[in-house]
Each structure stands twice: as C-alpha cells, then as structure tokens.
Amino acid sequence: MxxxxxxxxxxxxxxxxxxxxxxxxxxxxxxxxxxxxxxxxxxxxxxxxxxxxxxxxxxxxxxxxxxxxxxxxxxxxxxxxxxxxxxxxxxxxxxxxxxxxxxxxxxxxxxxxxxxxxxxxxxxxxxxxxxxxxxxxxxxxxxxxxxxxxxxxxxxxxxxxxxxxxxxxxARLPESEPCFPEDQITDRSERFLAAELIREKLFRHLGQELPYGLTVEIERFEEAGGLLRINGLIWVERDSHKRIVIGRQGQMLKKVGREAREDMERLFDRKVFLELWVKVKEGWADDERALRSLGIDEHGR
The missing domain is CATH 3.40.50.300 (P-loop containing nucleotide triphosphate hydrolases)
Known part of the structure; x- marks a missing residue:
C-alpha cells in the first residue's frame, strides 16, 4: 500500500x-x-x-x-x-x-x-x-x-x-474502496460475451445487407474436459434475412462461426466447439415482450 x-x-x-x-x-x-x-x-x-x-x-x-x-x-x-x-x-x-x-x-x-x-x-x-x-x-x-x-x-x-x-x-473519482475484485474485468457472464461475439461477426460481414432485426441467444453453454460446448441461435425477422445470414451453401454462417469461435477461445482461454442455427421470429424488434425473452429488457440490459 x-x-x-x-x-x-x-x-x-x-x-x-x-x-x-x-x-x-x-x-x-x-x-x-x-x-x-x-x-x-x-x-x-x-x-x-x-x-x-x-x-x-x-x-x-x-x-x-x-x-x-x-x-x-x-x-x-x-x-x-x-x-x-x-x-x-x-x-x-x-x-x-x-x-x-x-x-x-x-x-x-x-x-x-x-x-x-x-x-x-x-x-x-x-x-x-x-x-x-x-x-x-x-x-x-x-x-x-x-x-x-x-x-x-x-x-x-x-x-x-x-x-x-x-x-x-x-482526478474526479471519489475516495472509496474498490467495488470489484482486482482481477475482474467485466460484470458480464461468458455466456453473454459469447452471444455478443457472434453478433459482432454477423454485423461485420453482412454490413448493409444485414437488417437491424437480428439478435443472438445462447441455448447451450457447457464445459466438460476443458472444452466449451456452445450452441448459438440467431433470431431474424424474415425468411429473406435467414437466407442472407446462412449464405450460399452455408458459407456465411460457417465464416461467422469460425471467427466467433476463434475470438471465444482467446477470450475464455479454452477450446470451444460452437454450433449455430438461424430461426425466424417475426416482429421481435418491435415487441417489448419478445425483447425481454431474448435478454433485452426495457433498460437495454
């Protein structure tokens, strides 16, 4: 000290x-x-x-x-x-x-x-x-x-x-004891961060093609023998959006999955097995109840 x-x-x-x-x-x-x-x-x-x-x-x-x-x-x-x-x-x-x-x-x-x-x-x-x-x-x-x-x-x-x-x-912070352990870097769970990494790759690769009506839900997040098994579900609003996300012969989804998995392995410091699916949920981005069910409440948390 x-x-x-x-x-x-x-x-x-x-x-x-x-x-x-x-x-x-x-x-x-x-x-x-x-x-x-x-x-x-x-x-x-x-x-x-x-x-x-x-x-x-x-x-x-x-x-x-x-x-x-x-x-x-x-x-x-x-x-x-x-x-x-x-x-x-x-x-x-x-x-x-x-x-x-x-x-x-x-x-x-x-x-x-x-x-x-x-x-x-x-x-x-x-x-x-x-x-x-x-x-x-x-x-x-x-x-x-x-x-x-x-x-x-x-x-x-x-x-x-x-x-x-x-x-x-x-210089503008109050005098206070720390609020978190010194080795903690975020309040978010690994499950949340996995969903965000998948969404990032979708936004980066699809650019203007990608509608805002897209989110990611993690259905499975389990560790066994040093391997993380993660199942991600990508929700879109229309069938046409689903085709964009999957890409020709599934190539876009494979690219998104590969890059997200590589980022997860760096962040979590473990091997990751990632599987992705795409489903349609019409109107979810304009439905308060659907937003809450997908992890976005009225405060955006």
Whole structure:
C-alpha cells in the first residue's frame, strides 16, 4: 500500500453511434469485452469494463449510441439503456469524432447538460484528420459549446493519449474502496460475451445487407474436459434475412462461426466447439415482450 487515498467510481462512456466508445473501452481495459463494427448501434447493452490500478478502480460503463429514437421497441430500449446509465455514475466521458459535429452530437450534449455530473470530452479519431492544424480551432469551438471538465484528444484504435484521459477521470473519482475484485474485468457472464461475439461477426460481414432485426441467444453453454460446448441461435425477422445470414451453401454462417469461435477461445482461454442455427421470429424488434425473452429488457440490459 502506498498510503495515498484510493479512488473508485463509475464512468459512463457516452456518445452518438459509431464514435468509437466500444473500441475505447476495449483499449482502456486491455481486453475485448465490447463488440465493435462500423454499423451504427452495434452496442445494445450497458457493459461494465473494470480497470484496477494501484491508486484507483475505474468502472467504465459502455453504453449504446444515443440517437433520435425510431419507431421500433428495440430503438427505444437502446436509447433508454444509454440514458439510464447516466443516473448512477460519478463522471461522464462524452466520446466524439474529431473535426465533426452532428445534430446527434448536439442531442447527446443536451442530455448530458441535464445529468449534473462532470463531463470530459474525449475527442476520438484524431489520427483520421487530414490536417492536424484543424484540431486546435475545432477544440476551441467545442469548448464554447459546454463547460467541459477537460478536453482530451485521442485515437482509441491506436491507443494514443489514453493515459491522459485516464488521469482526468481518476482526478474526479471519489475516495472509496474498490467495488470489484482486482482481477475482474467485466460484470458480464461468458455466456453473454459469447452471444455478443457472434453478433459482432454477423454485423461485420453482412454490413448493409444485414437488417437491424437480428439478435443472438445462447441455448447451450457447457464445459466438460476443458472444452466449451456452445450452441448459438440467431433470431431474424424474415425468411429473406435467414437466407442472407446462412449464405450460399452455408458459407456465411460457417465464416461467422469460425471467427466467433476463434475470438471465444482467446477470450475464455479454452477450446470451444460452437454450433449455430438461424430461426425466424417475426416482429421481435418491435415487441417489448419478445425483447425481454431474448435478454433485452426495457433498460437495454
């Protein structure tokens, strides 16, 4: 023990879709616990990422992207999950894309102004700016939008300047004993993480072909003799969607299964036997009861 006070608290990572919140969380934690893709609204659940340091434990809350609500129950659940996460945190990190400010960024900022916690602006993707000289005037304009606790330019994908963000976060956490064991990195079960890895591969490979009406349910998760046996059920809304997911001669489903299994073996540090099926459940994304039965409740948990 150093004798210095220990700090612990909850920190929400918030922003519009596709600004890099999940990539940032994975980099901060040092392990992949939140799925990523270029498709907006990939994240549907609140996920805790726990980072324990000698002087602090930071409990990051990765949230779905806040967006203008659509008509489907799934869209409403995603927004509720993000906004509910603001109720019980000590610090908010608003993640945004350097050099770009949209109506949805403005929507997010309006929500954060009402939350009352200190807001740190994490200005992501600075490595994608065509001219770095654009950054300073853009940051100056950003500072005029809100009294941010700090402005931190960074590149989450490359890991640039994450230590500076972390120091700004720690400086605003309350003195407290740790909330979780020091070797715990998330509150989510391996079963949940397996479903998310399958969904990530579907989003990445199918891109614009893939409708939002898709989710994954784990029907079997059993370990015997050092081998994990996992059965995943992919729910879609239409027969045409089922054909897209399976692909010609089943090739797409095989590719998704292979890549998801490889990620699971790295994450769980065990051999995995993965089987996938695809079934149609019409209208599930607009049915509150169906969302709950598939593990997405009214809070997006």
């Amino acid at each position: 150093t004798g210095k006070p220990f700090h612990c608290g909850f920190v929400a990572l918030v922003g519009r879709p596709n600004v890099g919140k999940s990539t940032l969380l994975n980099r901060l934690i040092g392990q992949k616990i939140s799925i990523t893709s270029r498709k907006p609204q990939t994240t549907r659940h609140r996920i805790l990422g726990i980072r324990t340091l000698p002087q602090a434990q930071i409990v990051y809350v990765d949230t779905p992207g806040i967006h203008r609500p659509g008509r489907k129950a799934l869209n409403r659940a995603i927004n509720r999950a993000a906004l509910d996460a603001l109720l019980d945190v000590d610090v908010i990190v608003m993640v945004m894309e350097a050099g770009r400010w949209t109506d949805e960024d403005e929507l997010v900022l309006e929500r954060l102004k009402a939350a009352g916690q200190p807001v740190i602006a994490a200005v992501n993707k600075i490595d994608r700016l065509r001219d770095r000289r654009e950054l300073l005037p853009w940051l100056q304009a950003l500072a005029g939008r809100h009294d941010f606790a700090a402005l931190v330019p960074l590149a989450a994908l490359r890991g640039d300047n994450l230590a500076a963000l972390e120091q700004e976060v720690i």
